[in-house]
Amino acid sequence: MNTSYSSLNTFRSCPLKYKFQEIDRIKTPKGPEAFFGTLIHGTMKFIHQGGFLPPSEKDALNHFSSKWNSDVFDDPMQERAAFAQGVKIIQGYYRKFRPDEAKIVALESYFSVEIKDEKGVEHIISGSIDRIDKTEDGFEIIDYKTAKKMPSQELVENDLQLFIYLLALLKRYPEEQKNLKNIKLSLFFLHHQAKLTAVLDEKRIKEGKTLILDLIGEIEKSDFPAVINPLCDWCGYQKTCPMWKHKFKKEDVDSVKQEEVINEYIELYYKIKSNKKRFAEVKSKIDEIMENEEVEQLFSSQGSITKRYRKTFEYDEASLRRILGEKRWLSVLKLNESKLKKVAETLPSSQKKEIEKAKKLKKETFTLGVKSK
Numbered sequence: 001m002n003t004s005y006s007s008l009n010t011f012r013s014c015p016l017k018y019k020f021q022e023i024d025r026i027k028t029p030k031g032p033e034a035f036f037g038t039l040i041h042g043t044m045k046f047i048h049q050g051g052f053l054p055p056s057e058k059d060a061l062n063h064f065s066s067k068w069n070s071d072v073f074d075d076p077m078q079e080r081a082a083f084a085q086g087v088k089i090i091q092g093y094y095r096k097f098r099p100d101e102a103k104i105v106a107l108e109s110y111f112s113v114e115i116k117d118e119k120g121v122e123h124i125i126s127g128s129i130d131r132i133d134k135t136e137d138g139f140e141i142i143d144y145k146t147a148k149k150m151p152s153q154e155l156v157e158n159d160l161q162l163f164i165y166l167l168a169l170l171k172r173y174p175e176e177q178k179n180l181k182n183i184k185l186s187l188f189f190l191h192h193q194a195k196l197t198a199v200l201d202e203k204r205i206k207e208g209k210t211l212i213l214d215l216i217g218e219i220e221k222s223d224f225p226a227v228i229n230p231l232c233d234w235c236g237y238q239k240t241c242p243m244w245k246h247k248f249k250k251e252d253v254d255s256v257k258q259e260e261v262i263n264e265y266i267e268l269y270y271k272i273k274s275n276k277k278r279f280a281e282v283k284s285k286i287d288e289i290m291e292n293e294e295v296e297q298l299f300s301s302q303g304s305i306t307k308r309y310r311k312t313f314e315y316d317e318a319s320l321r322r323i324l325g326e327k328r329w330l331s332v333l334k335l336n337e338s339k340l341k342k343v344a345e346t347l348p349s350s351q352k353k354e355i356e357k358a359k360k361l362k363k364e365t366f367t368l369g370v371k372s373k
């Protein structure tokens with residue numbers, strides 16, 4: 001397979017979007033977020049490729065505003081906010097860093113790396129690294145991020161993109177294979193002017209390769225389901241996506257009735273949510289009255305309230321295990337799926353796969369998630 005990190009990532013967030021983009025090759029116009037990201041990346045490149053005399057803050061701001069395209073934005077408020085954010089990022093960068101001090105060896109550098117699967121089939125992953133710096137004892141790979149929220153250090157250490165970039169760097173400088181501890185992999189969050197850095201060892205490189213091959217295997221046998229995810233709001237395929245079909249349905253008699261039901265559900269959802277908070281407040285007041293009156297039952301013109309105690313206990317596991325014996329002990333243990341998920345994240349990929357194989361659908365229920373405008 002010939003792919004890129006961004007395609008693999010698209011598949012991970014929504015296989016159908018991957019299909020639209022990579023297999024059906026349906027083009028979509030660049031949305032405001034993508035435009036902003038590309039322009040900021042371009043400006044960072046402009047700042048650092050200045051040669052002998054790097055551009056001043058004013059030059060960088062001029063570059064940013066000269067490339068601005070108002071047509072991408074439907075909403076003038078959104079446009080103003082995005083422009084102000086861009087200016088803030090550039091000013092913040094100049095306040096914290098001196099562009100002439102960075103020892104940059106490559107900017108927006110294209111790469112392609114090969115990974116062989118167990119059958120000997122070669123897969124090519126290509127892309128572009130935002131920036132590679134030479135450090136005192138090695139290199140630093142830098143990927144600029146325009147996301148406002150910074151992820152945890154753990155996520156950075158397991159970041160597939162940085163791992164692919166490391167493979168690309170090792171292809172370019174094979175002698176660095178012996179110097180892994182001095183190759184920094186950094187995500188640079190421009191809104192915060194802060195970096196999160198990881199360093200990978202041989203074991204992590206092996207795990208990363210397995211992860212990529214697993215993903216490629218999943219793509220090869222996927223039937224590309226649509227998966228609703230936080231990026232849907234910015235997806236250019238909404239009009240073709242079955243999950244968004246209702247939004248673009250032509251108005252008819254049914255849709256007017258449906259609108260009423262949907263709106264009622266949304267209203268009730270928020271009412272129940274705010275009532276829950278109030279309910280907890282009133283409950284604590286009732287408890288206070290009971291304490292003051294030294295009673296466990298209260299009466300009013302509308303009825304009565306009785307306090308009922310529900311106790312939960314903890315047992316000493318070792319004693320219980322000894323008393324019940326191994327067989328009975330196992331039958332009282334209940335599998336906790338969320339704990340299993342957390343433990344599985346720490347396991348090697350082969351064991352993760354075995355856990356996946358051991359999974360059987362027991363029952364399917366649903367909840368209705370609500371998002372108000």
Ligand code: SF4
Nearest residue numbers: 014017227232235241
């Ligand atoms: S709108 Fe969401 S679910 Fe539909 S294709 Fe795009 S990302 Fe996937």
